[in-house]
């Protein structure tokens with residue numbers, strides 16, 4: 001979120017500084033990169049936000065690729081969601097947006113899919129982007145090319161404010177000294193850690209463990225999105241498998257045997273042959289989650305402090321719309337009625353306006 005919002009603001013002529021503690025901990029490097037509002041079965045305003053973002057992604061990617069000169073790894077591969085019965089398929093919240101597959105068609109789309117899956121939905125409009133190896137690097141380069149200044153290895157300790165007006169932050173610099181950075185405006189986009197800086201917002205971590213395999217080239221052309229496990233084939237044959245969803249792990253770092261077993265069990269239930277493919281990497285990270293699993297976008301209870309956080313399972317998908325909405329608010333550009341409504345729906349106010357905060 002920090003990179004995409006900074007990039008869009010810089011394109012709008014703003015002077016931007018990014019304060020970043022540790023890029024390797026960012027969920028942006030952890031995610032599977034699925035662009036999957038329909039496969040995920042999003043509902044209500046979150047579905048609307050996801051669909052709007054999905055529509056904006058090609059143009060968003062084009063801007064990043066033009067500015068960076070790097071490819072983002074966008075792949076319009078479609079996603080197949082398998083079901084054990086037609087009843088389960090028809091109950092999928094976004095079934096209306098998908099194309100129904102019978103067992104024979106399912107086998108054609110996903111050769112080797114386990115026999116328990118009798119039917120499926122193909123969402124041709126959903127896809128993926130190679131966030132881990134391509135998008136994050138391209139976004140960073142695009143920011144640099146647009147004059148964004150980076151301070152890496154810097155921890156924001158707390159916010160400075162005068163009554164309800166944002167004034168800046170205290171940071172711990174890489175030399176271990178506390179410094180003040182004064183500013184009239186900032187965007188809070190510190191992911192799962194956001195509420196450590198600003199405790200008025202309800203954000204908590206949901207840990208996810210991942211792994212990757214090297215499949216035979218072109219073994220899979222589409223993503224398979226099963227219950228609890230998904231299989232994402234990259235362009236070069238690398239296959240990304242995700243993900244556990246651990247609400248009670250807090251910020252506990254590292255892999256666990258039970259988390260990794262869960263992934264292998266999930267692979268076996270979807271595509272048994274894949275459990276014999278060579279294993280490549282294993283990693284983990286923290287999704288920034290809110291009580292209703294929707295993001296916090298736009299203004300906050302501090303004038304000058306903007307929010308772009310809480311994107312939970314869909315931060316890669318929602319990056320395009322988040323950047324556009326935030327840049328429009330901050331630069332006071334005209335918002336369409338739909339955009340204005342979405343900002344209201346995803347305001348921090350939905351969690352109560354009587355919150356206090358300390359620093």
Ligand SMILES: Cc1cc2nc3c(=O)[nH]c(=O)nc-3n(C[C@H](O)[C@H](O)[C@H](O)COP(=O)(O)OP(=O)(O)OC[C@H]3O[C@@H](n4cnc5c(N)ncnc54)[C@H](O)[C@@H]3O)c2cc1C
Pocket residue numbers: 001002019020021022023024025026027028029030031032033034035154155156157189190191192193194197207208209210242243244284285286287288308309310311312313314315316317318
């Ligand atoms: C296992 C897993 C799979 C996922 N799969 C998908 C997917 O397929 N599709 C999808 O759309 N989304 C997916 N997501 C969700 C997506 O990755 C996140 O929603 C998104 O990356 C959140 O972006 P963010 O910028 O808010 O947080 P992050 O990417 O976590 O970035 C937060 C940054 O803030 C910095 N920071 C934190 N505290 C401080 C501080 N005090 N001072 C300075 N810097 C600080 C951190 O160092 C970090 O760099 C997945 C997430 C996980 C964990």
